[in-house]
Amino acid sequence: MNRILKAVSPLFLALLAVSCSDDTTVSPAVGPDDSGKVNFEINVYAGDPEDTGSRTSRAIDQDGYDYSYEEPTYPAENMHTLRVIIVNNETGDNDYNKVEANEYLYRAFPQDGSSRFTGIRIKLDPGKKRVYLIANEASIAALNPATDFNKCLIGTTFTSAMMEDVIISGEPGKPIIDNTGTEKLNIPMTEEFDVTIKTPETDEDYYQSADLFITRALVKFSFTAKATEAPQLKFTIDELTISSVADREYLLPTSTVYDPAKYPVSWDNRYITAYDVPADATVTDYVFPDAEFEFTTGYTVGNLYTYAPELYFAETRLPADPQEYILTLRMTEYSEVTGRNESYTVRRTLPNLPSLPRNTHVKINLTLTGGRLDCVVDVLPYTGVFLNPDFGIDRP
Numbered sequence: 036m037n038r039i040l041k042a043v044s045p046l047f048l049a050l051l052a053v054s055c056s057d058d059t060t061v062s063p064a065v066g067p068d069d070s071g072k073v074n075f076e077i078n079v080y081a082g083d084p085e086d087t088g089s090r091t092s093r094a095i096d097q098d099g100y101d102y103s104y105e106e107p108t109y110p111a112e113n114m115h116t117l118r119v120i121i122v123n124n125e126t127g128d129n130d131y132n133k134v135e136a137n138e139y140l141y142r143a144f145p146q147d148g149s150s151r152f153t154g155i156r157i158k159l160d161p162g163k164k165r166v167y168l169i170a171n172e173a174s175i176a177a178l179n180p181a182t183d184f185n186k187c188l189i190g191t192t193f194t195s196a197m198m199e200d201v202i203i204s205g206e207p208g209k210p211i212i213d214n215t216g217t218e219k220l221n222i223p224m225t226e227e228f229d230v231t232i233k234t235p236e237t238d239e240d241y242y243q244s245a246d247l248f249i250t251r252a253l254v255k256f257s258f259t260a261k262a263t264e265a266p267q268l269k270f271t272i273d274e275l276t277i278s279s280v281a282d283r284e285y286l287l288p289t290s291t292v293y294d295p296a297k298y299p300v301s302w303d304n305r306y307i308t309a310y311d312v313p314a315d316a317t318v319t320d321y322v323f324p325d326a327e328f329e330f331t332t333g334y335t336v337g338n339l340y341t342y343a344p345e346l347y348f349a350e351t352r353l354p355a356d357p358q359e360y361i362l363t364l365r366m367t368e369y370s371e372v373t374g375r376n377e378s379y380t381v382r383r384t385l386p387n388l389p390s391l392p393r394n395t396h397v398k399i400n401l402t403l404t405g406g407r408l409d410c411v412v413d414v415l416p417y418t419g420v421f422l423n424p425d426f427g428i429d430r431p
Contacts, residue, residue, distance in 0.1 A: 076156045076244045104304045105415045113148025116141040124163040161234040168249045171221035204283035207317040214345035223252040246300040251394045257343035260328040260401040272328040274365035281316040284349040306416040307392035350393040360385040383410040
């Protein structure tokens with residue numbers, strides 16, 4: 036199946052329609068006299084809620100890799116808008132083909148974004164549903180103008196392929212989002228879930244909900260550098276290159292495997308162990324701009340330098356050969372006696388980085404000891420963006 040956006044966008048745009056919300060998402064309560072409709076209520080969390088003590092902060096995957104978790108660093112990594120599209124399974128087969136609800140929330144978010152949004156209540160008929168969650172969709176429109184979730188008519192046909200085929204892309208050798216300038220794009224977040232709303236049998240059954248989460252769509256890198264002793268000659272690390280990063284990805288997580296598993300959804304942090312990427316994704320090296328660490332003869336031992344650009348990349352899966360990520364550094368030594376400069380490159384395989392899934396911050400820590408350069412990688416999946424309603428619902 037061709038998953039390129041341009042192949043599906045005409046049909047996609049023709050069918051997209053919306054019941055736009057003005058953040059007044061709490062509908063009047065329904066009850067036994069309202070033809071069997073159910074109040075479906077969700078609360079949205081981006082990052083850890085206030086009670087973080089019960090959350091897992093580290094995890095070891097099946098290959099022995101050690102993962103830590105972190106909260107969003109920049110405002111662009113928070114939610115600024117949220118859309119909830121709910122599609123029903125009217126035909127009873129395995130596809131979901133009729134838009135039943137489409138809520139767009141934006142006014143209640145503060146300027147720097149938010150880690151939560153609470154109190155969304157949507158009236159739905161009982162039955163099988165697919166819930167699409169889309170945060171910061173203006174950035175998606177900027178990356179792909181053909182994608183417009185603002186035109187969705189309730190009751191129109193909406194197949195799963197229409198979402199699964201959407202791709203966000205950039206140029207080869209460049210990040211998907213570059214926020215190093217004055218203009219910023221908020222990081223897209225997406226997820227989809229299948230839920231079943233049971234037919235009410237008691238008054239309590241008219242209030243149901245599901246525990247869901249949403250996932251940031253991109254990857255970022257940062258670097259630290261320190262030395263264990265003052266150098267005899269001044270030197271700099273003046274170029275950092277990562278191989279390799281892709282130029283495109285699916286908008287929705289595709290064939291994604293989480294640990295812990297996606298269902299049943301819990302408060303535990305998750306990391307991604309498997310995923311699919313577009314077959315035509317171009318994987319190229321990326322040279323980080325303005326990256327420079329300077330070590331002088333007066334360097335204070337242990338002083339840590341940090342380079343953390345606001346650059347965000349597509350999730351990447353490497354081809355079979357080579358199956359490793361390489362960091363290439365250009366280093367320059369300066370002799371105050373001779374006035375000569377000598378540059379050379381150093382290549383290091385990045386340990387603890389078996390893949391490059393979305394929702395990940397890769398922190399590369401460089402330590403210089405004499406003539407040796409050590410490289411340690413911290414893989415930091417973001418803490419989840421959680422939808423945490425108050426009531427139970429049947430889940431697959």
